[in-house]
Amino acid sequence: MNTLASLRIGGTFLVMSAFWLGLIAASLWFTSNARWTAHLNDARFAGAVLYESLESSGTPPQGIDIQTLAPADQALAATxxxxxxxxxxxxxxxxxxxxxxxxxxxxTANPLTVAILSSDLRYPLANVSTRSGQTSAETLGALTSLLATYCSNPVLIAQLGEGPWVRIEGQQVWNCSVAPKDLRLFAVALALVSVGILTTIVLNSSAQFQGFAQMLRARNKIGGPESYEANGPFELRDIVSAVNGYLEVERDRLAERVAVLSGVSHDLGTPATRLKLRTALIQDSELRAKLESDIDAMTGIIESVLTYTRAELDAEQPRRISLTSLIESVVADYQDVGSPVEFHAAEKVTIEGGQSVFMSRRGTRTLPPDDKVVVNARPVALNRAVSNLIDNALKYGRRAKIGLEKDADSAVITIEDEGGSMTIQDIEDLMAPFKRGSNTKLIGGHGLGLTIVSTIAKMHGGSLKFEPAANGGLLAKITIQRQ
Structure with a gap:
């Protein structure tokens, strides 16, 4: 479900809606505040007039009723x-x-004693406003204003000076029924709801853009989609559509490259075979060897480029495999032909147990190694990447030692050699296409081995890195994501 049809149209609508909702909330706030201020001022004025009425035994203000207590109640009030x-x-x-x-x-005004009786609360008299030179009538007005602040319907029992106790009821002054409706909380709630809705929509739209960006970053991981769904506002759907079109064009271009290179490789096969046959007829053995070497280099370059382009095309379907079994199979192939390649599997883990009731010595337990490093990968591509690194280790470092590390998110294949004349910077420079080292005359190759390995690592959501090994050699690390 789309949050907004369009950021331009929907954003304008949201801004205008937020403006009008804010205007309504502010209007409700100031209107309600003005009504309450007028209500409290009326109660304050009524309290001041009430004091004058008590002092002069005159007519009480409108909305207030004064009655003298019965003799029995006079005695109770006096005590x-x-x-x-x-x-x-x-x-x-x-x-x-x-x-x-x-x-x-x-x-000198007479003192006034007031008892406020309420079934709900005791009033905070500290909130009764006072000032220097304030008259008694103003103080009583401040008290009635405080009573009007609370919706509690109190009854006042009062005595002015030595006069009788009287009962004062002011339902038309401080009663709940005459208080104006307080819309200030509603105004605050309206403002918060409007801000909350606006914020939610903006955050949802932002999350949709961020989610698409994360999907693009994870594009090279195993199982990445060939295209993306167009969800969200119009602008995001337009971007997704453009990205899908770009990916489709790139896939078509890669497929065309593979088709062209496959055709070239096939077409060159026949003349290359004829050249080899004709070269065999050359009497000069030195010239014949040079021509055969050139023909082999030419066909090898074509095959290397074809392998690299197929790796970029990412045509092999991923599946669940045991990474440990794959490495063991690759190492076994090298060992069968006598190459110095070895694989160090995970070691057993020994843990110490607790003390027994019958024995003071702690026991130990050996946990079997976790040889089920299962990953979602392309086995042919990984086999080629590991083989290329082993070949490099044997060429430049004389020996290859394979290891496997893993955690919950990734698995790391390590290939360590015994060291040579190349540094980490030198070997990283060779990751560029057709880049070869200074000893090209002594060691064969076409300069695409590390480029293919790096492409395969990125295809699996990881990378290819080199570090110094403990024995002075180089340590290659292929990181792949576990899914």
């Missing part, structure tokens, strides 16, 4: 048993608040 007063919330929690006298208009 601080506010939760026992009739018609108060069940299991009420009491928050006590006192307003100290402050000079107002040249006179």
């Amino acid at each position: 601080g048993r506010f939760e026992a007063i009739s018609d108060v919330p069940q299991s009420a929690r009491v928050t006590n608040f006192s307003i100290r006298p402050s000079p107002t208009g040249g006179r």
Whole structure:
């Protein structure tokens, strides 16, 4: 399923959608914030007017009802048993608040004692705003503003100075039903959802591009696809289509090269045979040997180029094989003709056990070597790569020692020689096509052996490297991926 039909069109739509969603979220936030500010200011104003009403026994502000407590409740309030007063919330929690006298208009205001009864919470009185020179009416207004902040429907029991205790109910001021709907959390959620959707789509599109890039990097691994599926936005599908077209053209070109070289090799076979027959009639043995050498070199070069191009074409189908068995088979072929080639298999591993109840000495156990190094590979190509490196080791280093290392992800075939005059830089330079060493007159070859080995290693998702060996020689390493 495609995340976006097109990055250009879909990206523009996403940017515009994010802009409008952000605008809506900001509008909801500021509108809700303004309504809440107005609601709290109204509660603050009502609290200030309430104090003046208590002090002058006048009419309370709109939305607030004041009733004098019955004699029995007066006694309970005087002793601080506010939760026992009739018609108060069940299991009420009491928050006590006192307003100290402050000079107002040249006179001293009466102290006000307030008990806030709520079934939900005790109010954090530390949040009641105060300032220097604040009047008692302003302090009571700050208290009612705090009550309006919380949706809890409290009942106030208050006493001004030495006057009677009164019950104050302000459902129209601080009740939950009159509070404006707070949309600020919804605005934040809307903004987060819009950002989350935008981020998810962008990350998914980016992951599709990165996934295709990783598939291209793993192109040379065994089992790589001949073409790729066109999933994702239009731009990615266009890129995938172009890559598939390029790969198809390259495969056709390689196939044409192989066909041309095969034809040339076949066509040269007949005249080369005639040349050999005619060369045999030459009486001068030295001249005859030189001509036969030139003919063999010519046909050998053609066969080497054909082998290299077939390796690039990657025509052999991969299958599961035992890498250990393949190496043993190659080494056995060399040993049969007396070549100094040997294979060092994995050694047995000895582990120490725990102490027994009946014996104080720890036991030991030998684990069999893991000779089942199974890989998904092209056996003919690998056989050719190992044989080429063994041939080089015998030519330049007199002896070849084969090893096999492995881990969970890769297997490494090592070929070690006994050393010669060539350095690591010299041998790496020979990996270029038709590049040969300085001793070309003494050692045969056409300069494509290491190039073919490197191509086969890359075909298996690995590489060909050279390192100094412990005995002073060179150590060649073919790394292939295990799948």
